[in-house]
Amino acid sequence: MRDDGIWLGENRVCGISVTGFGTAMGLGRLPRGRVFGGDLVRGARARLLRGGVVIAEDLRVGALIREKVVGKRLEAREAISAGRRCMVAIGHGDVREGDHVEVYTPANTAGLDPDLVLGYQVQPDRREELGRAEVDELSSDPLAGTVARVALATGRLRLGDRVRVLRGGQPVAETLRLLFMTDEDRRPIGEASVGDRVLVGLGHPGLLPGDMVVAFDVPPPTWTEARTHRLKVQEAHSADDLAMGEVFPSRKSPAGGRILAAGHRARLLRDGTVIADGLTIAHLRRTGTLTATAFEWTQQTRPWTEVWLDFPDLRKGDQIEPYQVLPAG
Known part of the structure; x- marks a missing residue:
């Protein structure tokens, strides 16, 4: 993140x-x-x-x-x-x-x-190059797809490295990953050094002989996020700068944290697209209770819960994704 x-x-x-x-x-x-x-x-x-x-x-x-x-x-x-x-x-x-x-x-x-769209954690001025390897020739693997035979010119390559591809010095693919690497006898290896010739798979079909595969690293993130279950809006009502949604946990939401609390951050998805981020859950109320500061939340939670959000354009069918920002690591 x-x-x-x-x-x-x-x-x-x-x-x-x-x-x-x-x-x-x-x-x-x-x-x-x-x-x-x-x-x-x-x-x-x-x-x-x-x-x-x-x-x-x-x-x-x-x-x-x-x-x-x-x-x-x-x-x-x-x-x-x-x-x-x-x-x-x-x-x-x-x-x-x-x-x-x-x-x-x-x-x-x-x-x-x-x-060519950069990744979330890729900021060009903070990229640290780890190694370069030139593509000699290409072959096809029935399961892995395009396989490149490369010669390491500088540094090293490791399985899982972030990778970009340059052609004539210009990027043609960003934010790839080194998916697999073997020696020339097709024995899996975890790392290759300058002078080695190895076979690599990037999951990218557009490679050409002469392309340069560049492995790089980025600074570790300062923050990450912890999500609770995503909430599907059944009914929505707006008043001034707030909107109230009657919500159920989405059946398609991945398992997350179990506590939903006022003050948590949230983002809003409409038709699967993030349309707002950095929102705040202002209030919560479950049927038959007074306004509360927090609820334990699971996909089996019944009945519906009222959530007040600082987004007046909340609509039926939207999804609210609550999360907390945490220190990474």
């Missing part, structure tokens, strides 16, 4: 709740789960949440693997429809059962090629 929060205009595409793990040749151990909320497309941006806390940002869906029921055969897919199970490579080595992968399209007000 950037210190200035989630960018307005981000569209939430879908999610995956991690229920286990599988192994795919060349890609190693991958998280497995069911897609919900929309279709999952290879190349999409993602973040990782654990218990509602954002623990990793600027990930990429670099490979989608579907396990056929008959014969347990694996096949690569460009997209997985909602409700289907799959394995996914996102470029993060510490995914755990119960984690949630949130897939989104970032805001793009400048109308850039989507591959």
